[in-house]
Amino acid sequence: MLGIAATAVLGSGSVTTPVHAQTVQSVAGLTGVEDDSPLLLQADELVYDRDRQTVAAVGGVQVDYGGTRMVADRLVYNQMTRRLVAIGNVEILQPDGTRATADEFDVTDDFREGFVNALRIVTPDETRFAAESAVRERGEVTTFNNGIYTACAPCEEHPEKPPIWQIKAQRIIWNGTEKTVRFENASFEFLGVPLASLPVFTTADPTVKRKTGFLAPSFRYSDETGFGASIPYFIALAPNADLRLTGTGMTRQGFLGEAEFRHRLTNGMYSLQIAGIHQMAPGAFSTPQDSSNTNRGMIGTKGRFEVNPRWTFGWDVLAQTDKNFSRTYEIKGFTDRVQRNDIYLTGLNDRNFFDLHAMSFDVQESDADGSGRDALQPWVLPTFDYNTISDYPLAGGELSFNVNARGIWRDDEDQTASATHGLDGQNTRITADTEWRRTVVAPGGLAITPILAARGDFLTLDTDTTGPYSATGASLTGNGSDSRWMATAGVEVRWPVLFTTAQSSHVIEPIGQIFVRPDETDAGMFANEDAQSFVFDTTNLFERDKFSGYDRVEGGTRANLGVRYTGAVGDDIALYGMFGQSYHLAGMNSFAAPDMVNAGADSGLETDVSDFVGMAGASYQDTFSTAVRGRFDEKTFDVRRAEAELAYTSHALVASAGYAYIDAQPTYGFATERQEVNGSATLRFEEFWRVSGNATYDITNRRLARTGIGLAYDDECFAIGLHWLQTRDNTNVKTNTFGFRIALRTLGDFGTDINDSSNY
Template sequence: MKSLARLLLATTFLCTAFVPHFAHAEKTPELDFAKESLFSAKNITYDKEDQTVEATGEVEVVQGDRVLKADKIIYDIPGDTIRAEGNVVLLEPTGDVVFAEEMELQNELKIGAIRDIRILFSDQSRLAAHEAIKMDENRTIMTKAVFSTCRLCEKDPERPVLWQVKAEEVEHDRAEQSVTYKNAVFEFFGVPVMYTPYFSHPDPTVDRESGFLSPKVYDSSILGYGLKLPYYIVISEDKDMTITPNITTKEGVQLAAQYRQAVSNGRFKFDGSATYVDERNNQNVTTGDKEFQSHIRGDGQFQIDDTWLWGFDVFRTSNDTYLDKYDISDDDTLTSRAYLQGQRGRNFSVLSAYSFQGLTEADVSSETPFVPAWWDYSYVGEPNDFGGRASVNMDTLLIYREDSQDTNRLSLSGGYHIPYTTSNGQVLSFDTSLRGDLYYARNILADPSDPSSGTGQNAFSARAVPSVSVEWKYPFVRQAGSVRQVVEPIVEGVWSDVIGDEDTPNEDSLSFEFDDTNLFGSNRFAGLDEVEKGARLNYGINMGVYGESGGYTTLLVGQSIHSDKNTSFPDGTGLEDQFSDFVTRLEIRPASYLQFINRTRINHDKLSIARNELDMKVGTSKNYFDLGYVYLRDDPNGLTQDTREEVYVEGKVEIAEFWSAYGNYRRNLAGTGNSVDGRIGIEYLDECFGFSLELKKSFTRDRDLEPDTTIGFNIRLLPFN
């Protein structure tokens, strides 16, 4: 602290240079204005006999990265000690603020003793103690200490905080980034609830620290009483792991784990679980045997260079109902993928391999496709002087099945696009393309809808698909005050055909939906295998109202007319007749807290609703209500193709400060109707404590999985978890 001593003496000298009794001093101490030290005060006096400097009135000392403020500071030069008194505040380099009535510090404010200390950490947590000793710049030992992350009640500061830890001794080690307690007692609302001779947690400068996370206690009609106790492990700066034993009274112990790692060129993570339980048949009756049930899931992505990257997604389970049983996932099909992807300029290429696992009762593993290779390449050329540009696409697909049809496909297409805008604002675009497809199928199906109808026959097939389209738009815009109105009629003429084999395998065009997203386009089938043939006219009108603040309302209405009565589209799609159904999309977003989207398909003959999708979101993150509704008069993509009608609601409301209630519910409205699943809960979360109580109900039965009711309880003490 010699540099500080010199600064204090130099400041004293400058402040008193014109006072008579200092004008004849024998010798002034050496002046050294150290760059890392600053000092200010209203009054400064120097006692030559006692060799002390006394500063009073808004005293501030800056020593390196530390700042000391007090009403009064006395510096003992021979002892190289600063004693600060009255409203003492010490700001540490970490952002922690130390308050006290009295401090005695040495060695550039790094060591010393403090009475009635209070510390405000950088994360707003607090620690108070009767006295403290700063052993060095990193270690502070406090006696009779209290720690909490809870703020004091503004109306009644003397009221006990929600929780706190009291200890005979607390050591804060900044080098180890830890706070350690000896003989600690946890109190809730001032009532002692637990004693421990030793307790430790990371200090606020730590982003990650090994330790137990928030436990979860639950009661499930399938699993019985359960306890999840996750333990988080920091392996190194670039990797960590969480291990979660799930202890249940009916199904024993399930062990789950998650591993995450970042590498120099990417990142990856895996999670998985396993358990050893009684084997059950589809009627949920035990067979007398035991079996392992498990799952694994992971993903990763890695950059090779500026052009190429590769990655993977994997998801598999040992049993069809295992994921639902342990509330891991409600997916009906699990997809695993590995891929190599590159993009340079206007060139894009991706090579993928896929594996699927179906989890419904109708899925047969030997008929599930495996895709060892799927390569897709696309190129879009630079626009020429007229704005036109060429494009090239190539697609290669290999599909293998153990007991059903295998398909190999090679597709190559080229196209040309010309946009044009007239002087009065009409927008025209001309597109033409020619695609060639080559197929080789093994074990061809006698009935494409029956995967088990393989004939054992193999065959090549080839075709060419020419396509031409012209689109016209004429947007009319009007400004009315702060509102901009847009009316845009759209007309598109399309012709495409198949030259060659028309009976080709269909792998990627099995599902179809006609809505506003594919009203315009040269081929409304998904994928490449099915082709929309013949001439058709697509037309519609797009209207919108846009406000200056960003809110808007838009409406699209359109229809398609086919030149042929036989359009080749399946019944129930809305395109099976020469005149298609009408499709609409209404979107209302007047502000950030309100969103309404309604998509409909209206039967062109009876003007009845054939399809209706509604999605509404109202509110903010604290208070919101979501409503989803879907109605399909005929579901061509479903197993039974029957009517589908379903409603889903979800909401959250802040019922008081820190308190909120939430829930969701899904119900099938088709037929006699039935509930699918639901959840309701209440949550408390403030700056230091959180808990939730939740009731979850599943109403469906799936083979060995009965309808389930689960009550769960979760508690959090911040910042410990």
């Protein structure tokens, strides 16, 4: 039974009437209510007509009905017809935040059917409906006559102006059960100007985030593929699973078909993606890989699962008919230049870390099969890391323990001077490493840290490469198993000194280290797969072992000296810097020993007295930052490597610039120096407009390697972006890419599909 409790200034009364069972739903400003929901009514005057069986509330009417609130000038309830009529300045606020206003509401008492004049609706996500009149039927379908739909708020300064975009339709049918909005005889208007007429189209209602149906199309263009249009179809298989089918027609290459299945479970999700094409004109491609294949395709899958709060299992795997298909046709999620196929298990708990990976690498390149880098990539079966720090102190110090293992299998050997080096066959390594350190602070703030470390390696090798390694002249150990060990005793001394003034504070910290250890066992004679990339700078100046991986180990007695500075001026300015040098004192210098890649050559550490390394930086609030880093010859102080960067951020402007210099490294195949400067900026003008640009200039080859500009508008309901990107390769061949993207909130977006569009 529905109870009406009323209080009035001039009188009060009550009436009861039955209410039918009703589900909670919201359609066009009318909300169904639960059975036995009370209706609370307040008005200036309450009039009960027993003959006509009506109750009229007049003046300042306020109603609370099952969580829905209504205000009106007058409300009449007819017990015989079971209808509620609200008249004059009617406004309804639903529990979900939907707000509806009208001149008149005439509805049944269960809100299942009704008629509304001059209706306006604003949903919680700020979408808006307006109509001359609206009719609700069966509690699920509302029809707007001569309606307007938009997701744009009216202009605060000029509310009389039309919104940026709106759809006017003779009829708008909002189906609350199917969650669809159907537009009949519709016209799409932009800034009040009609741009397109649509006899009929249907979209999901504003409350729906996932619904089966066509998505907005996208477009692409290139000289090789021609103009392409993609039409995706989305299938909501279940609340936690969906399938997207995409067909792309290209004027030069034909039809590209794609399918992506996604499934979310309680502890993670996985996806499966396939794509394929029969190229109509392979000869349109200038690159051998793309032009030598007609039928091309791929299958890829990704997954990630939280086994429990400590363990994560996942994978990322791609298989394709040739090594460049996914990159050429921009298959979403698989366009990286180097695709790492990876199956992994990681664990993290307190001070313990476990990481296990099985990997292979696909280099998506345009060279024909059998050439380039792809055929030289290894299988990594597996790579393993385990790190732990003891919870209990040992002799007052901290004890850590690390295990690392890796297995490499490769079909072909690579000894080219300019590519990543690698052995054919198989090679493995298992490393166990432990370190103990304890810091003692002496009077005056002098911090002394003794360090003890021990490490052992077990290695195996099975390769057809014998004798000296031709690319570097290094000799390798023979096939079979081997071992090596390293023990280190060292001490680090730091003395931070604080200087303060009324407005600033400064800490200058001299640092000295010395590590005593034997020579590296069979230096450079073992396979080096994970310590090939090496850059000596301030980040590793004070590392016990400066090599970037475990395949090489630093030996001999070495001292590291430097000074570190941090400072603050007021509350806004931060300063920092470091400068230092390293000295090989005794034994074999591991960085001077050749290996299969000559990892230490031209590094600045191959001589007994290293190059100088330094860095300095400053920042002002969150607005401005700058940093410079460099390595300088130990005798002439000539620049061997340098980097500089500058960044500025404000509401109107975000800008950055960078410079990089690397001296000639003949050992690595770079006979001349390399210099490059780059910059990017985004300027926001007006409130929603911004213009962007970036450029990279190759100083060495005197060419503009990359240029891009973009223009974008973005507000709460509409966005548009235009961009142009030009790149040049080493032979100065230019590639131009143009793109655009238009987004209409709640309706979707469409335009060209370009991987770099986010940069503009």
